[in-house]
Amino acid sequence: MSSSGSAKPAAHTRLPKLSERHIDPMRYPEGVAYMDGQYLPLSEAKISVLDWGFLHSDATYDTVHVWNGRFFRLDLHLDRFLAGVEKLRMRLPFGPAEIIKVLLNCAGLSRLRNAYVEMICTRGTSPTFSRDPRQAQNRFMAFAIPFSSVANEAQRRAGLNLAVSEITRIPPRSIDPAIKNYHWLDLVRGLYEAYDRNADSAVILDFNGNVAEGPGFNVFAVKAGRVRTPALGVLPGITRRTVFDLCAELNIPAEAGDLGVTELRSADEVFITSTAGGIMAATRIDGALVAEGKIGPITRTLTELYWKKHEDPAWSLAVLYAD
Numbered sequence: 001m002s003s004s005g006s007a008k009p010a011a012h013t014r015l016p017k018l019s020e021r022h023i024d025p026m027r028y029p030e031g032v033a034y035m036d037g038q039y040l041p042l043s044e045a046k047i048s049v050l051d052w053g054f055l056h057s058d059a060t061y062d063t064v065h066v067w068n069g070r071f072f073r074l075d076l077h078l079d080r081f082l083a084g085v086e087k088l089r090m091r092l093p094f095g096p097a098e099i100i101k102v103l104l105n106c107a108g109l110s111r112l113r114n115a116y117v118e119m120i121c122t123r124g125t126s127p128t129f130s131r132d133p134r135q136a137q138n139r140f141m142a143f144a145i146p147f148s149s150v151a152n153e154a155q156r157r158a159g160l161n162l163a164v165s166e167i168t169r170i171p172p173r174s175i176d177p178a179i180k181n182y183h184w185l186d187l188v189r190g191l192y193e194a195y196d197r198n199a200d201s202a203v204i205l206d207f208n209g210n211v212a213e214g215p216g217f218n219v220f221a222v223k224a225g226r227v228r229t230p231a232l233g234v235l236p237g238i239t240r241r242t243v244f245d246l247c248a249e250l251n252i253p254a255e256a257g258d259l260g261v262t263e264l265r266s267a268d269e270v271f272i273t274s275t276a277g278g279i280m281a282a283t284r285i286d287g288a289l290v291a292e293g294k295i296g297p298i299t300r301t302l303t304e305l306y307w308k309k310h311e312d313p314a315w316s317l318a319v320l321y322a323d
């Protein structure tokens with residue numbers, strides 16, 4: 001140990017008492033979780049510090065929302081989750097039909113009509129703390145919490161101010177972005193950078209300096225009636241996919257391809273998409289107005305249709321509540 005530290009430890013003469021169980025001083029939101037065959041208040045759902053999901057971000061997850069008592073596009077979220085689990089060579093304790101039942105139960109038991117519902121599979125732990133991931137027992141869990149949004153009410157009304165970050169999003173050759181993951185250190189750094197610059201959130205760039213995505217959202221720009229979003233190095237968001245579906249229905253041209261920062265700054269409209277909030281306008285980039293700084297007509301039309309689709313049984317599934 002270095003002798004240069006100013007604090008000298010006192011003589012260590014007594015050990016503390018070993019507690020039988022953990023008492024958690026933290027407060028958690030309301031909600032219901034599923035773990036190991038049990039439905040629990042969210043405050044009781046805990047994982048081991050030895051779980052690789054925690055120690056190495058070795059996990060995949062998906063988040064779907066419930067709006068007015070109905071899941072939105074659960075089939076697409078489940079497909080993305082199952083594909084991620086397979087690519088990571090993890091095993092789930094049961095199949096898709098049972099997962100849907102668990103998610104419906106979490107939402108129903110939570111009584112939340114507007115909820116954010118997350119399903120997670122972590123690498124888990126091995127009884128010997130083996131370094132070999134094949135020896136870990138994978139863990140599936142899920143929870144429902146009150147709906148939350150990337151943008152608050154005021155930001156939603158005025159449009160967001162996004163800061164273009166200096167940070168490069170983790171490249172797709174390192175982490176396949178189609179596997180929804182918790183590799184968020186670049187995104188969190190971007191958020192702090194944005195807050196330091198009085199912006200609401202961040203746009204992170206890809207390894208070529210083009211727009212990638214933000215902390216929990218995809219980015220779109222509209223120019224001369226055409227909608228464009230980055231193709232590479234981003235999570236294929238379900239809301240992003242929904243925008244393509246809505247554009248097809250509305251005969252609005254939409255494409256995925258490189259989106260330069262200059263293109264973003266000079267767009268007619270900019271919006272972001274996420275399960276956490278849907279379609280949300282950005283009216284300033286680094287404080288400078290996007291066009292006239294107002295929420296544009298294509299963003300408005302898409303947003304309206306997006307929320308209307310939440311009532312459509314072809315796109316949504318009702319939750320069973322006790323009351």
Ligand SMILES: Cc1ncc(COP(=O)(O)O)c(C=O)c1O
Pocket residue numbers: 063213214215216217218234235236237238239240273274275276
């Ligand atoms: C990094 C990242 N990009 C994009 C999104 C948006 O995806 P979705 O529309 O499926 O919520 C998310 C959602 O959490 C995300 O974490």
